[in-house]
Amino acid sequence: MRSLLLRSRWLLEPAIAVAFFVFWAIALVGRNQLVPGHLRSEGPFWAALLILACAIGLARLSPIVAMAAGTAVLIGQLLFPAGIFDDPLVYLGYGIVALVVAATVRGRMRVVAFIFAVGAGVSTAGLLAWWLGVGRGDAAARALFFILCAVAGAVAWLIGTLIGVWARSLQKEVELEQATSRLRLAEVEALVSDERERIAQDVHDIMAHSLSVILAQADGARLLAEGRPSAVAPSLATIADTARSSLTEVRVLIETLVGAPSGDAHPGLEELDALVKRLSDAGLSVSVERFGEPDDLTAAQQLAVYRIVQEALTNALKHAGRGAVARLALDARDDGMSISVASHPADSTHSSPAAGAAGRGLIGMRERARFAGGWLDAGPDDDVPGGYLVTAYIPAVGRATVTA
Structure with missing residues (x-):
């Protein structure tokens, strides 16, 4: 189950991006109608929404591209105010980007992700304060609004970092389980191979004895065949008994006869x-x-x-x-x-x-x-x-x- 979740992990961010774009497109289509005659005024809004959704989708696969796209949206909205989102909740998309990026990057890139998260929060506060007039006329309220947006970005970065640590720990556990499973299989195979060699050493003397008896009895029967025919039958009987026993030994142990035997004792x-x-x-x-x-x-x-x-x-x-x-x-x-x-x-x-x-x-x-x-x-x-x-x-x- 864990491995299945990890294999399908790459689908999560693109699915969130599609859901994010579709949800806000439906929610804001009444305010921002993309129809002939309104393309110049509404185009920046839809472009900003689409690029932000793409930033969410690329946040794990390409964190740098995602942060660059999110920064480009903020700069574009500053240059083209018509692209500013009328609903402040749309800017929660930056929280998603900051969270996913922080969960993905490592080392020094975490500092870059932190700067992006806090910077996106402060930039969002500036745009909303300028365009929507948040805190206008009240310096303390405006300062508090800026602080809250910056803290929100930092919290998103912190949560993402913790999720990244947990996900990498989970991945290591899965890899450890797989390596342990392969190690156990190799160990069992090695033990079985070693035990088969021990068995081969134990039975070597038995097989050598059986074949020696067969050879000796056969040579004796061949020499006595003309002079003493009555002595041939007991020799043949001994050969038959020994051969049957030897064939059984071969059937049981043919796949285990390896290496050079040491002639160990074989108790019964x-x-x-x-x-x-x-x-x-x-x-x-x-x-x-x-x-x-x-x-x-x-x-x-x-x-x-x-x-x-x-x-x-x-x-x-x-x-x-x-x-x-x-x-x-x-x-x-x-x-x-x-x-x-x-x-x-x-x-x-x-x-x-x-x-x-x-x-x-x-x-x-x-x-x-x-x-x-x-x-x-x-x-x-x-x-x-x-x-x-x-x-x-x-x-x-x-x-x-x-x-x-």
């Missing part, structure tokens, strides 16, 4: 007990519930489960503090692995991570779950004050049945 489900023990020793009270045996998860999927549990429990300790309580549930009874990590602080001095927080850990967990073929969701636990809940599901690849 067997290491979860040791992980829980380490976090328990660090001050996190963890209870573990297991349902079923996850026989059909590949090594990469087990790695994803391990990393998700590791990050969830680490976050629970980090945000909830020592003495925090966490419950880990691993359900492998269905076709895959369901993961649930519910945690809450031991006291009310700690709070769960803010909803929608997109830190590196949460992004990493989601990326691991996604590239393992599953999903992950995390957020505050509505059932437990200060609690936090992480749920994920990793589907099983399935096990091939080979008959020798």
